[in-house]
Amino acid sequence: MEYLPEELATYIEQGTIDDWLGVISSGKEARVHLAAKGDGLLAVKVFKERNDRSFKNRADYHMAMMPLHTRAARAMANRSGYGKALEDGLWCQREAETLGILAAAGADVPRVVAHGCRSIVMEYFGTAESGASRLSDLRQWLPDARGCFAAVLRNLGLFLECGIVHGDLSPYNILYHDGRPVIIDFPQAVLIAASSAAEALFERDVCVICEYFRRQGVASDAGRVAHQLWSRHALRRTLRERTTEGTGEGP
Numbered sequence: 001m002e003y004l005p006e007e008l009a010t011y012i013e014q015g016t017i018d019d020w021l022g023v024i025s026s027g028k029e030a031r032v033h034l035a036a037k038g039d040g041l042l043a044v045k046v047f048k049e050r051n052d053r054s055f056k057n058r059a060d061y062h063m064a065m066m067p068l069h070t071r072a073a074r075a076m077a078n079r080s081g082y083g084k085a086l087e088d089g090l091w092c093q094r095e096a097e098t099l100g101i102l103a104a105a106g107a108d109v110p111r112v113v114a115h116g117c118r119s120i121v122m123e124y125f126g127t128a129e130s131g132a133s134r135l136s137d138l139r140q141w142l143p144d145a146r147g148c149f150a151a152v153l154r155n156l157g158l159f160l161e162c163g164i165v166h167g168d169l170s171p172y173n174i175l176y177h178d179g180r181p182v183i184i185d186f187p188q189a190v191l192i193a194a195s196s197a198a199e200a201l202f203e204r205d206v207c208v209i210c211e212y213f214r215r216q217g218v219a220s221d222a223g224r225v226a227h228q229l230w231s232r233h234a235l236r237r238t239l240r241e242r243t244t245e246g247t248g249e250g251p
């Protein structure tokens with residue numbers, strides 16, 4: 001009999017889930033569980049406790065997210081016990097918030113059902129037998145690689161509209177479910193308004209995706225794709241700012 005993780009036990013007590021069915025994936029940063037709720041299934045991502053996790057963009061993340069919370073930022077920089085606990089919760093909260101914003105904007109990301117300071121209960125993609133394949137797992141050619149590429153780019157455009165860059169996009173973080181891509185794994189997403197590295201991270205994300213689809217037979221010029229999406233986003237933002245200035249609305 002496997003040991004029931006504490007977070008899952010709490011979600012069962014609260015009625016968020018009915019039952020724990022097992023582990024879908026156990027990675028370096030988090031373990032993802034399968035849970036039953038009513039007639040359906042949910043995924044529960046539980047972050048690892050220690051922050052020996054190897055997130056990239058860590059320094060940039062702190063600068064982008066923590067300008068006002070100086071005590072918290074200092075504690076995290078010092079790696080104090082308090083800082084570590086805060087940081088553990090921060091990654092998780094950041095992912096939950098980001099998923100919420102992007103789902104509301106119509107992006108193809110899992111819907112968040114609930115979250116705690118170290119775990120997220122979210123929409124599950126897959127069957128009772130196995131989780132949806134990641135693009136990186138697919139051995140065969142994608143049936144509609146061109147359509148899938150277009151869907152991923154549509155999502156990247158939506159992310160930009162929300163002022164967000166994924167920052168760790170790759171075929172490992174895209175599920176393929178019912179013929180469409182679902183983008184996951186957002187703890188290191190950055191806010192464009194708060195991160196000087198956002199554009200470079202975006203270009204990297206686009207490059208990785210273009211390279212994957214090139215191998216799937218869909219050629220593209222990654223630099224051009226990134227530039228077009230980014231400048232469209234910049235233009236929309238400028239127009240929006242002008243409109244709010246004109247009406248006297250906005251912050």
Ligand SMILES: Nc1ncnc2c1ncn2[C@@H]1O[C@H](COP(=O)(O)OP(=O)(O)O)[C@@H](O)[C@H]1O
Nearest residue numbers: 025027029030032043110123124125131184185
């Ligand atoms: N909502 C979900 N539905 C189905 N499988 C998921 C879901 N979220 C994550 N997974 C599975 O768990 C794995 C790890 O999740 P991810 O969020 O990428 O965390 P990490 O890469 O940090 O371990 C994914 O590669 C995927 O196989």
Ligand SMILES: [Mg+2]
Nearest residue numbers: 172173184185
């Ligand atoms: Mg991942």
